[in-house]
Amino acid sequence: MSFVSDADTPGNRTLSVLDLTSAGGLVAAANPRPRTGEGELAIGQSAVGLHEGKGFTPFPRAKKTCSNTPRQAVYADERDGVVTWTESASTNLYFFDWCVFAYSPETRRTALLGDSSSLTKGKEVPEAPGSSAPSIGKDKAYWAVTYPTSGKRDVGVKIVARPLSGEGEMETVTERGKLPKATADGALYFVRSEDVSPGFAKDRYEIHRVTPEGSEATVTYGHLAPGQQVTALAVAGTSVNWVVSSEEQGSSVLYSLNTATNRAVTFELGHTGPPTMFLRATPERLAWGNGSATGDAGQYVYDFARGRLWRVGSEEGFSVMYAKGDHLAWSQLPETGAPGSASFNVTRWER
Known part of the structure; x- marks a missing residue:
């Protein structure tokens, strides 16, 4: 580390x-x-x-x-x-x-x-x-x-x-x-909903996939309650992962869909799930933190194959997570030191 x-x-x-x-x-x-x-x-x-x-x-x-x-x-x-x-x-x-x-x-x-x-x-x-x-x-x-x-x-x-x-x-x-x-x-994967597509149903979102040849298809879709939007998307391997959030409700939900099995896992997040939250995926793992949002500032890693969730840290006001290949990085604020300074723990995940 x-x-x-x-x-x-x-x-x-x-x-x-x-x-x-x-x-x-x-x-x-x-x-x-x-x-x-x-x-x-x-x-x-x-x-x-x-x-x-x-x-x-x-x-x-x-x-x-x-x-x-x-x-x-x-x-x-x-x-x-x-x-x-x-x-x-x-x-x-x-x-x-x-x-x-x-x-x-x-x-x-x-x-x-x-x-x-x-x-x-x-x-x-x-x-x-x-x-x-x-x-x-x-x-x-x-x-x-x-x-x-x-x-x-x-x-x-x-x-x-x-x-x-x-x-x-x-x-x-x-x-x-x-x-x-x-x-x-x-x-290429992307989200389509009423906030970017005038005339689209206000209570629905769709996640689309565009092939290298240019053909487009719907991967999955879901319901949006009043005030909700999809605020984050991460794709890797066979997993498509996204957050549905609402500032008014003060909570959000993270969905992780395995497109090979068509099975999904959901995580109730203890924060609003703003666009500034961090959501990163590799073929083996999913990592997230709430960024600068209020609420749960935990930094989490989910292992797809094992179905296990780890909480590697917690940083209120700066809950940052990155994942790439076999490596993970998460932020750590010093107990004392210059305001605004931060360190990052970088490690190869071997669990």
Whole structure:
């Protein structure tokens, strides 16, 4: 077991963890300390890279980039050494601009995959429901985006993709979908519900799968009570896992479906299940924590084959869990120390 700290890096920067790698390293962002002035928060430009025990090594900057406005990395995904991440200049909860990048360990280059300015036409739009986090598939990255429309709703939602190499154009994979999760064989899973699909039944959600050839089918569906939404999705191996939550009810339910047997396991969660909670899956295990939500701050691991549940820790206000390959990582706040600092326990799961 090793510990990686959110301590200062050279240049008075702080290190924030974005994802766990299959090799047991951490994808992290070195961020300049934000400055305040004239009532506004000014952020600095992130440097994204790997923290593998010997320190932080940033990826090279992309030759083609977004505007010169400083941006901080907010999401990342890793598969077989390839890393994709999202940066945003926004410090406003109601506005989300983005740039998506991908780093290849083979070419040792970083490519710009997409820029929100190509879709928003200069208008300010919020983040996609659930999250705009990227997901790596076989040879493409996928993410959900919002864009201005002229319909009854001012903002539309769709899922886009682009080759990890940065070649070709950004394409629309499906309209009116959220929470995209891609698999290594080139399939894509996503959620469709009324919050992103006007005219869809308000009391229903569907989880769809798009094959590498482009055909789409419903994997499963369920009922939504008033105020409920699907707020998290994780897919790996034969398991499809999702959270149905409601802020009004103060509770949520995690479902784990084995598509090979068509059997599901449910977990009653002792928190609201917000989009900021952490839900990660591997073919063998499911891991979750409530992020910064109130309620149960436990950090959990569920073993599919054994049908056993472990509580590996609990961190109120920062209950973070990552899972990738045979490795797990979970956050730990120090009993004493600088406010906002955290460490991560990284271990190979051998149970």
